[in-house]
Amino acid sequence: MVKYKKMRKKKLATVWLGGCSGCHMSLLDIDERILDVAQLADIVKSPIVDGKEMPDVDIALVEGSVTSDEHYREILHIRKKAKTLIAFGDCAVMTNVTGMRNYFPLKEVFDAAYVNAVSNDAEGQVPDHPSLLKLNDKVVPLQEVVNVDFVIPGCPPNADTIFYVLFEFLNDRLPDLGKAKKLKYG
Amino acid sequence: MNCYMNTISIIIDDQKLETDPGKTILEVCRENGIDILTMCHLKGVLDIGACRLCLVEIEGVNKLLSACTTKVAANMIVRTNTDRIKKYQRITTELFFAERNHVCAVCVANGKCELQDLGYKVGLDHIRYPHLFPQCEVDTSHPWYVMDHNRCIMCTRCVRVCNEVEGAHNWDVMNRGHQVRIISDFNSPWGESETCTSCGKCLHACPTGAIWPKAIVQGQLQKNPGMINELVEKRKMKL
Numbered sequence: 001m002v003k004y005k006k007m008r009k010k011k012l013a014t015v016w017l018g019g020c021s022g023c024h025m026s027l028l029d030i031d032e033r034i035l036d037v038a039q040l041a042d043i044v045k046s047p048i049v050d051g052k053e054m055p056d057v058d059i060a061l062v063e064g065s066v067t068s069d070e071h072y073r074e075i076l077h078i079r080k081k082a083k084t085l086i087a088f089g090d091c092a093v094m095t096n097v098t099g100m101r102n103y104f105p106l107k108e109v110f111d112a113a114y115v116n117a118v119s120n121d122a123e124g125q126v127p128d129h130p131s132l133l134k135l136n137d138k139v140v141p142l143q144e145v146v147n148v149d150f151v152i153p154g155c156p157p158n159a160d161t162i163f164y165v166l167f168e169f170l171n172d173r174l175p176d177l178g179k180a181k182k183l184k185y186g
Numbered sequence: 187m188n189c190y191m192n193t194i195s196i197i198i199d200d201q202k203l204e205t206d207p208g209k210t211i212l213e214v215c216r217e218n219g220i221d222i223l224t225m226c227h228l229k230g231v232l233d234i235g236a237c238r239l240c241l242v243e244i245e246g247v248n249k250l251l252s253a254c255t256t257k258v259a260a261n262m263i264v265r266t267n268t269d270r271i272k273k274y275q276r277i278t279t280e281l282f283f284a285e286r287n288h289v290c291a292v293c294v295a296n297g298k299c300e301l302q303d304l305g306y307k308v309g310l311d312h313i314r315y316p317h318l319f320p321q322c323e324v325d326t327s328h329p330w331y332v333m334d335h336n337r338c339i340m341c342t343r344c345v346r347v348c349n350e351v352e353g354a355h356n357w358d359v360m361n362r363g364h365q366v367r368i369i370s371d372f373n374s375p376w377g378e379s380e381t382c383t384s385c386g387k388c389l390h391a392c393p394t395g396a397i398w399p400k401a402i403v404q405g406q407l408q409k410n411p412g413m414i415n416e417l418v419e420k421r422k423m424k425l
Contacts, residue, residue, distance in 0.1 A: 090291060093312045094283070097291055102319035138319070143312065151312045155291035178309030185302055186290020 010058040010170055012037070013045040014088070015078060017071045018098045018139065019064025022156040023089035024048065027061070029159035030166075037163075040170040054081050059169055061088040061152075065095045066140050070133040079146040084169060087142045088162075090155040090185060097155070099139045106137050152177070154184040194260040199267060211253035211264055212240055222266055223275055223307060225282075225300065226341035227254045228391055230415035231350050237341055238278050239304070242266050250274070276308045284315040285364060286322060287336040288394075294407045295395030301339060318364060325370070327377030331389060331399055333368070338396040340366055344388035347414055356382040368396075387414060 016024060024047060030037070037043075045054050060082035066072055079085055090096035101109045115124040142148050152165055161182040168175035177183050193204045198211070198220055205214045210233065215222045225237035235252035242253045245263035250271070253264075265271070282288075282301060290296050322335035345357040345368065356379050360369045370376040389397045390410050398407055 087312070095317065096289055099317070099319065100287070100289060100292075102317075103287065103321045141312075144316065148312075153311055177311055178306075181306075183306045183309065183311060185305060186293060186296040 007040070010041040011044045011055065012041040012059050012061075012166075012170075013054060013057040013078075013082065014043070014047070014061040015045070015054075015063065015074070016047045017062060017064035017074060017092070018067035019089060019091040020097075021047065021063070023061075023063040023091075026089075026154075026156035026159050027162055030163040031159070033163050037166055037170065040167075054078060057082050059084045059086065059166070061086050061166075062092055062142060063088045065091045065098045066136070066142065066145050067098055068133040068135050072136070072145060075142060075145050084149045085142075085146065086165065086169075087148045087151040089157055090153055092142050093151045093153045094185075095139050095141050099141075102138050106135060110135075150175070155186050158182070158184060194258065196258050196260070196262040196264065198264045205258055207258065207260075209258055211242060211251075211256050211258055211262075214258055215253060215266065220266060222253055223304060224254060225304060225339065225393060226343060228343045228347065228411060228414060230418040231343065231346040231391075234342065234346070237339075239275055241271055241274055243268055243271060272308070276310060279304055279308050279310050280313045280315055282339050283310075283313050284317050285320075286338060287317075287319060289336075292404070293337060293395040294398045294402065294404050295337070295409075296405060298407050298409065299395060300393035320364070325376045326400075327375035328379075328382070328384070329377065330384060330401070331376070331386065331397060333370070333376055334396050334398070335367060336396075337394045338368055339394060340368070341393060342368070343391040343393065343411075344368065344397060347387045347391040351414060351417060352383060352385050352387050354381045354383050354385070357388060387417075390414065 014024060014027065043049055044057060054077060060078050062075065062078060062085060066075055087093045091098045095102070110126045114126045117124060150165065152161060154161060161177070161184070164180060164182060165175045192206060194207050195202060195204050196214070198215060203214060203218055212222055212224065212227065223239045225239050227233055227240065233254040235255040238252060240253040241250040243265040244251055288301065290302060293299065324336065325333040342359060345359060348357045349355045356370055358369055360367050360373055370379045371381060376382065389399060390413055392409070395407065
């Protein structure tokens with residue numbers, strides 16, 4: 001006989017690093033199924049909720065790649081706080097569009113955006129205020145900085161895929177995107 | 187005496203098959219509905235065994251051989267779906283992605299790409315190797331077509347189709363290792379080519395978004411690699 005035990009409500013965080021927030025939009029596309037998620041988990045930190053400090057969480061969905069010193073510190077912090085860290089979307093998994101600047105030296109990238117941009121007036125200059133984050137030379141996916149427990153590729157991942165992965169993890173099962181035929185890049 | 191003098195029997199994945207000698211393992215597998223992953227194979231042009239995806243185990247041979255370039259022999263015992271082969275297929279696919287800049291999200295071939303389909307088939311969800319992020323050229327000098335080296339996987343289907351079917355030999359291969367590149371004529375812009383007939387066969391042969399027509403926008407790419415073999419067969423009928 002299996003005794004029914006009320007499961008502790010899990011804590012869920014979603015974080016937005018070097019990405020376009022498209023993955024978070026896709027997360028919202030799970031529509032009313034977010035109520036199913038809310039029954040099993042509290043969303044304690046996310047760009048769409050009013051959370052401040054990152055608390056200890058069971059699952060962290062991390063969108064975007066590591067592009068700057070700030071992201072680097074952040075992902076190390078998230079790794080410490082999260083039991084399960086999920087790379088969320090193509091940028092987090094394989095750098096995707098954010099990694100397209102990796103083919104050029106960083107200076108060229110800055111110049112293209114701030115100095116030589118067609119829309120610029122004559123005096124374009126690279127912003128260097130101390131409060132701004134410092135871009136790393138190369139954009140790297142999460143897995144090159146920390147151990148990643150699961151990946152959801154896709155640009156953005158389908159809402160169905162996101163819900164499938166979340167629901168499996170929230171019910172203490174391990175999802176398998178290949179077997180579920182939910183793999184997608186781009 | 188064997189009354190089927192012209193056929194040989196081989197065993198593929200524990201399945202006993204009668205087949206004509208002179209065929210490749212890949213041909214026999216495809217005829218009998220045994221799925222073998224390929225990338226550089228294109229029906230109608232010569233096989234070169236470049237992509238290493240169709241590697242199979244053959245009993246008595248201690249290395250893996252490519253099914254597209256290995257001919258069947260009598261009593262051969264072939265295995266196509268062992269864990270060892272699946273492991274190598276996954277590694278090969280990951281290296282395709284890591285070697286050049288495959289950004290599916292901004293690619294014209296997104297959703298209609300043989301490399302994407304391959305990734306889904308081998309269950310690739312992330313790439314375990316560091317990306318090289320090479321600085322690759324995008325040749326837009328041709329009036330109708332674009333050659334984007336970022337998306338090229340060096341299957342050389344365009345080279346073979348241009349040489350063997352069109353007979354123009356505009357495309358060729360330069361350098362070795364990760365610096366290997368497809369070149370037009372003697373490494374000049376495609377638009378200045380003296381040999382290119384602008385027939386567009388390379389475009390249909392290309393499995394990814396490396397060669398594409400300027401007239402289309404993202405998501406509208408239509409490629410028809412099957413037309414290459416149709417052409418070859420039709421030309422045989424005329425002779």
